[in-house]
Amino acid sequence: MFEYHPLVEETSELRQLAKDHLGEEDFLEITPGYSFYVTLKGDVRPLGFATSCISFIWDATPKIQRLVNPHLEGCSKKIGWLCNSVVHPAWQRRGIGRKFYELRLAELDKEVGYVLISAWVPPGTERANVAGLAERFGFKLLGVVPEFWAGCGCPSCGDACTCGAAVYLRRKPRR
Ligand SMILES: CC(C)(COP(=O)(O)OP(=O)(O)OC[C@H]1O[C@@H](n2cnc3c(N)ncnc32)[C@H](O)[C@@H]1OP(=O)(O)O)[C@@H](O)C(=O)NCCC(=O)NCCS
Ligand SMILES: [Zn+2]
16 A cells, blocks of 8 residues: 655655654754655655664764663664654554654664664653654663753744653664
């Protein structure tokens, strides 16, 4: 029913899909090879997309580094990040989010030993929207960084944002 494609660049359709979940100042972290979008088979319209990248832990904000550093073993501090996961509301709960996790983790696992998520915890909720998916794929919640997105133009609360970031880490499963 669905077809998954490599995602290489930002388009206005993807921006439209993401508008309720990203601040105006945020950009889509599209790294070709680690990012995908989905359509109906034979169609061209994106129903959702997911991005990820590889970065150094010292490029993360100090609050994230403090949570993550004690868990990283070995000297390579290069880690994978799952960035945006967005599925159009009409197409949620059909396994697209799960497939996006599988596709990205399969690529990231070839390159790095750890993958990180810093997920938006929307106002009035306790958990990130991806909490269930993250846990199913073996991510452990390290903590929630309060007021993480202040000043980013949060889609729910604007510049007065107090939303937190749930920080999840997953170690590559040993084979
Ligand atoms: C989070 C998100 C990407 C998940 O995408 P999705 O395609 O709905 O994900 P899936 O269908 O693979 O699974 C989602 C949940 O639905 C459940 N589900 C899947 N198919 C189902 C079905 N047929 N019937 C009932 N439940 C089902 C899964 O078990 C899963 O539950 P869990 O989260 O408790 O583990 C999507 O909800 C979304 O875009 N949300 C808004 C954007 C957002 O908040 N993104 C995350 C921050 S960047
Ligand atoms: Zn907010």
